[in-house]
Amino acid sequence: MIGQTISRYRIIEKLGGGGMGVVYKAEDTRLHRFVALKFLPEEVARDSQALARFQREAEAASALNHPNICTIHEIDEQNGQAFIVMEYLSGKTLDQLIGRRGLRLNQALKYAVQIAEPLAKAHAAGIIHRDLKPSNIMVTGNDLVKVLDFGLAKIAETTTSEFAETVSARSPQCANTAQGTIVGTTPYMSPEQAEGKEVDARSDIFSFGSLLHEMLTGERAFCGDSTLSTLSAILKEDPKPVSSIRHDVPRDLEKIVSRCLRKDPDRRFQHMDDLKVALLDLKEESDSNKLPAVIDDALPTRQRKSWLAWASGLVILFLIGGAAVWSVSFVHRALQDWFQGPFC
Numbered sequence: 001m002i003g004q005t006i007s008r009y010r011i012i013e014k015l016g017g018g019g020m021g022v023v024y025k026a027e028d029t030r031l032h033r034f035v036a037l038k039f040l041p042e043e044v045a046r047d048s049q050a051l052a053r054f055q056r057e058a059e060a061a062s063a064l065n066h067p068n069i070c071t072i073h074e075i076d077e078q079n080g081q082a083f084i085v086m087e088y089l090s091g092k093t094l095d096q097l098i099g100r101r102g103l104r105l106n107q108a109l110k111y112a113v114q115i116a117e118p119l120a121k122a123h124a125a126g127i128i129h130r131d132l133k134p135s136n137i138m139v140t141g142n143d144l145v146k147v148l149d150f151g152l153a154k155i156a157e158t159t160t161s162e163f164a165e166t167v168s169a170r171s172p173q174c175a176n177t178a179q180g181t182i183v184g185t186t187p188y189m190s191p192e193q194a195e196g197k198e199v200d201a202r203s204d205i206f207s208f209g210s211l212l213h214e215m216l217t218g219e220r221a222f223c224g225d226s227t228l229s230t231l232s233a234i235l236k237e238d239p240k241p242v243s244s245i246r247h248d249v250p251r252d253l254e255k256i257v258s259r260c261l262r263k264d265p266d267r268r269f270q271h272m273d274d275l276k277v278a279l280l281d282l283k284e285e286s287d288s289n290k291l292p293a294v295i296d297d298a299l300p301t302r303q304r305k306s307w308l309a310w311a312s313g314l315v316i317l318f319l320i321g322g323a324a325v326w327s328v329s330f331v332h333r334a335l336q337d338w339f340q341g342p343f344c
Contacts, residue, residue: 034088068118095134102218114145116276123201132207209260
């Protein structure tokens with residue numbers, strides 16, 4: 001496909017691909033700008049449900065106007081191939097940026113806020129992402145975050161606001177995902193997704209918690225030896241506390257992650273707006289160097305004992321050193337008094 005012209009777009013190079021699409025960098029020969037074209041893979045193109053999800057991605061994302069959401073220019077078709085024309089983004093996906101030890105604390109908070117804001121806007125418009133994961137988050141060269149791929153989104157029957165009751169998402173179209181169908185990326189699914197149940201905005205909040213956990217620790221919140229064991233962990237197990245992996249994370253931030261990852265949707269944050277505000281508060285404290293210190297009892301017992309032993313040893317060394325200085329000083333004064341005594 002490289003070098004071909006589709007509609008008015010000349011394809012330059014392949015950028016990547018996955019189960020829901022293959023993406024190419026292309027030049028808009030009319031407007032003389034770079035764009036990204038997303039095509040369905042050939043093996044999926046004949047699937048009516050995949051085609052419907054592909055259409056919904058364009059409809060859902062183009063309905064959202066936010067600086068942290070990848071802009072959709074148009075959807076078109078040529079020779080039976082449907083494609084979405086998106087803004088071309090130069091940068092790295094979050095999975096390329098998260099190292100083995102996670103991101104720096106202030107960096108993680110900066111990105112987390114920029115992810116929460118567009119999701120709050122999408123939820124208010126009745127749109128649930130349902131496939132939130134590091135590879136669907138792009139970070140540009142100026143640290144601007146862009147949320148990608150609303151291909152698994154479902155349009156809710158009614159919209160919600162910050163104060164409205166969260167509603168279950170149901171597509172008004174016949175291409176609705178049936179209950180019992182598992183859709184999403186396994187390690188980042190919510191428990192209700194893993195069971196094929198109806199989902200609402202709180203499912204995205206769980207996925208956001210998995211994403212934030214990985215940003216802070218460099219480890220996935222749920223990771224098994226197989227798809228089945230990972231799904232089982234999501235349904236039955238609690239992830240490792242953030243503080244057991246990384247010891248400079250404030251207690252309030254760890255509580256936010258833990259609350260996002262509760263199995264029962266009623267015990268999570270109920271609205272992404274509330275989560276966004278909590279993260280903004282922590283980000284402001286981080287930017288002003290006012291984040292509360294990490295409490296010692298958040299450290300593992302072995303490490304805490306090791307620290308106490310080291311501190312105790314240091315105190316003893318100071319005491320010994322002080323005693324030695326005092327002894328030398330005492331002997332010096334005694335000798336001086338003796339030489340200056342009756343013999344003088």
